[in-house]
Amino acid sequence: MAEPAFEPALIIVDFQEDFCPPSGALAVPQGRSILTTLNTLLAYPFVLKIATKDWHPAGHISFASSHPGKEAFTSFATITNPQNPSEKYESRLWPDHCVQGSPGAELVKDLDLSKVDRIVEKGQMASVEMYSAFYPPLSSPRVGDSGLSALLKEKGVTDVYVVGLAADYCVAATAEDAVKEGFKVVIVEEGTRAVEPEKWGEKKKELEGKGVRVLGMKGKEVGRVMLNTKA
Template structure:
């Protein structure tokens, strides 16, 4: 269909986010890979995986803040280019260090079908859940170039899957919609760090204009019949 040019974004399906050994393992995070591989076999214009790719001194690591604990503590991050702009962010265990085994995509993922692997979270000064850009705007600190990649491919629709539902996947879907793409988050293909927070996250995602869909829904079925 000439007016349907879909892209797939597989968010952070990395060892550190998956059981049994991930330092920030999402419960049942590994279980989504079979369905994601099924999607990868569909006729997308472009298939992109993202990876958290943090330096050791990343601001999101609790160990880099004296007396702070992962999961429990929240800090205020100041835009390094504009001290009047701030963002509150949760602190995490050390995860997805550049070049480490924990930063690798899980081997079950059919990575040979990917067209691009995009690394994010490389600037130690800012948190970056979204694969598009950091949360600051005045000015933005880091832009991955993902919007340009998708627009250069004349993508119309973006399908988002991966980990974790309530953080990076949520922000990927929200920003894809913000950039003007018809955006679908495939619910069976994600898991949340905090499942109790997922209903509120779903409302936030849908308010942004993105749509939460099912593997057996028409939005996914359409992929199977796209030419």
Template sequence: MSFKPALVVVDVQEDFCPPNGALAVGGGRDIVPTLNELLSLPFPIKIATKDFHPQDHISFASNHPSPNNKPFQSMITIKNPLNPEETQQTRLWPDHCVQGTKGSELLPELDISKVQHIVEKGQDKRVEMYSAFADPFTNPNVSRSKLAEILHKAGVTDVYVAGLAADYCVKFTALDARKEGFKTWVVGEATRAVDPSTLPDVYKEYEKAGVLLVGVEDEAIKKVKEYS
């Protein structure tokens, strides 16, 4: 069986990182050296993703009436704009990664000179989109990025996922990579979570879906080092 790995670095953006991020993940900047180490490996395909929202995005608490508009706390129900029978519960967030703002920029210390593709997501104001592949609606999908197309066209077999945040965009990107038919690995040390207490549940979801959690010293990474 052929092996062609791709690295997907998820949402390592100013707004997800201390000290000034609107939705800063604890330790978000600390993973950059590990990410740069991964980017230096001979992955034939290296992709960075960006949350890239319009100002009127549905996930922003500021776009909803009081009292159900508390960032991090309030939950809302979103209807699939193409099929109102399909709904999703989602959390509201502070305004973040708004197109054209500093908060939407990738960290300057991330070595994007090694990246061939930057994939933007979350541009449809009507739907949440944690996964770098698509929004969570399936009947039908509302918004898809070009990520699946890039990976399939390149003949990728294995997708390695890292970045922010472990319990949201990394998780849903990894689960969707698996659904797309790729063998999927999440590099644990190269992620951080909004709420680390949820990680045991995240790992159970991975196990159920066939997503594998790996460390930077594991065999799965050594295999990439030997790729040629």
């Protein structure tokens, strides 16, 4: 019997200056420490290697500064589907971050971009929050699709390995949507950090319940990529 197809892709989510200490506007604890792991994975024979960027316009709806009287981290705003006002969700508010063209929106300079095949810019709609690299959590109709799913399918990808920042927000949302899109999905734990690390254990269980495997660099699923001869 023939072995199942294995065409792995790597998605590095939002490894940007604004998400990294010491000076990032929305720095994830120890966020910069994942650099070595990311560059190690970039040297592996994935069939496709993608880096994503939050790429927000000034005044983005996720910024607390866009909502008078509200505070970053503790306040929420209602996000409405611009094409269907009856579809809504609540989203946490953040400091201004990753504004298009700003230094904070740049990918961390020591990331080996020579091995990245494509950069996907997300979160460009001012009125919609978008954690996932695929699309916002709005579906009736879907708005803000980044085209990532179509790109992966065009390349014949079967398995998606997700790393980057932050584990409990954009990495988690990207992994969950990758499962919805029909891919087998792994989060490589050494390649991510959480905004709320004390809650990461709970979040991992939630992700695993949705079909996302959270594994280490020494796990067989990561080792399998090293043996991939199709890249």
